[in-house]
Amino acid sequence: MKHSGKKYVGWIVAATAVGLLVYVILRPQPVMVEVAPVIRGPFVQTIDEDGKTRVRERYTVSAPLEGTIERIRLKAGAPVEQGMLLAIIHPRVPGLLDVRVEQELRARLSAAEATHAGSRAAVERAQAALTQAKADYERTKKLAEQELVPPARREHDELAVTLAMKDLQAAQFANRAATHQVEMARAALLRVQKPLPTNHGDDQHWEIHAPVLGRVLRVFQESEGVVTLGTPLLEIADPADLEVVVDVLTTDAVHIAPGSTVWFERWGGTPAVKGRVRLVEPSAFTKISALGIEEQRVNVVIDVTDDEEQWRGVGDGYRVDARIVTFQAEDAVQVPVGALFRDGDGWAVFVMADGYARKRGLQVDRRGSATALVTQGLAVDEQVIVYPSDAVQDGVRVLARVVG
Known part of the structure; x- marks a missing residue:
């Protein structure tokens, strides 16, 4: 009996061991x-999209008269001083100038004068905005020194002054260009109404001078040839005065407000460059995505607020990655x-x-x-x-x- 009990215990131990082994083998693996x-x-919530840089203000130099233009020797990227000679046009023979041309020149002058009036008003608004921004900053500065407002408020108002100065510079650029356009249109009309005699020789040519300081962005009419009234010849701008345009889905645009912080990455350098939303355009457009899907999108215009030296090397039409901040905690x-x-x-x-x-x-x-x-x-x-x-x-x- 004693040996039978031991044998029974041994079988139990063996069966338990086998059972455990089977369980280990068959149980689900983690x-x-x-x-x-x-x-x-x-926590920061952003809308991430591709963007493209563009100069804030550009001026297209166009032919003020019909005639033959001499070869333009300026190349894209060439520096331009205000008043610099850009091109020379030899007008059509005076006898061939008809009433239609004079009517076109009158209409061109009227349009130029209207644009000039609008540009003057824009300069006045920009000057008033800058004055107000400076006054706000001075008040905030004094309050910050007394620790009555947070430092972020002072930084915000200081940035507002910087952006207002940029707006004024852009308005002044547009005003100078509009002034030059009026002068050119008025002189061209006078030239048609009182043409020089055909035996006047070389005085028959018409010189086109640069209306603003900047650089040549592109040359539309490089070779010598016949041009009509209003033919684009050159495009001039200040390539350092950049803004960024980002098109976003309209469903995202409703969460973006003017003043929102933006970070630009993958622009060709490091670190990320800071910007601020200036405008969400009021009208959207349809765009076909890479997957062939129609999307409603809207442009968001952004000012670069970091030092221009950090942004150096970036030009008109460059691609950037934009991260627009919509919420942060x-x-x-x-x-x-x-x-x-x-x-x-x-x-x-x-x-x-x-x-x-x-x-x-x-x-x-x-x-x-x-x-x-x-x-x-x-x-x-x-x-x-x-x-x-x-x-x-x-x-x-x-x-x-x-x-x-």
Whole structure:
């Protein structure tokens, strides 16, 4: 009997060992997952789009008369001084100038005078805006010295002065160009009404001078040839006075306000350059996406607010990546967007707890490019599963590999 009892115990031990071995072999293996912690810190929501630089003001030099133009020797990029000789036109024979040409010149003069009046008003508005911006800054500066307003308010008003000065410079550029346009149109009309005699020799030519200081952006009419009234010849601008135009979806544009902070990246240098939204254009347009889908988009015009030296080397028509800030919080609970998935009408994540995946519903307030702002459902330092596969379900064993 004694030996039978020992034998019975031995069989039990052996059976238990075999059972454990079978369990270990047949039990489901843990799913390999990547996890990341829930964090607390500054949160920024941005709209990321491609943008393109452009000069704020450009002036197109056009032919004031019909005739033959001599070869233009200036090349794109050439510096131009105000009053510099740009081109020479030999007008048509006076006898061939008809009433139609005179009517066109009169209409051109009227349009130039209207543009000039508008440019003068724009200069006055820009001067008034600059005066107001300076007054606001002086008040804020005194209050900041007494610590009655935050430093950010002082920086904001100081930036407003800088941008107002740029607006005034652009308005003055446009006014000088408009003044020159009026002078050219008036002189051309007078030339038609009182032409020089045909035996006047070389005095028959017409000189076109630069209306503004800047550089040649492009030459439209490089070779000698016949030109008609209004034919574009050159384009002049200040290539250092740049703005950035970004087209965004109209559904995103409603969240962008003038004054919003913008960061420009991948512009060809480092670090990122700061800007500020000046205008969200009121009219949208249709654009075909790379996938062939029609999209409604609208242009956002942005001023560069960082030092021009940091932006040096960037010219007209250059591509940049723009990150337009639409919301920011200094202290927010955040989770990687790759951990989120839809659960009915809400959001959920898989939290790793004691080696198992546990589904957890949560309240997401905003989503950024990398993280989402969570207002309810998660605690700081909890580990969430990033990009969970179909094999990850509530209660499944998981083995973590930490990322981020």
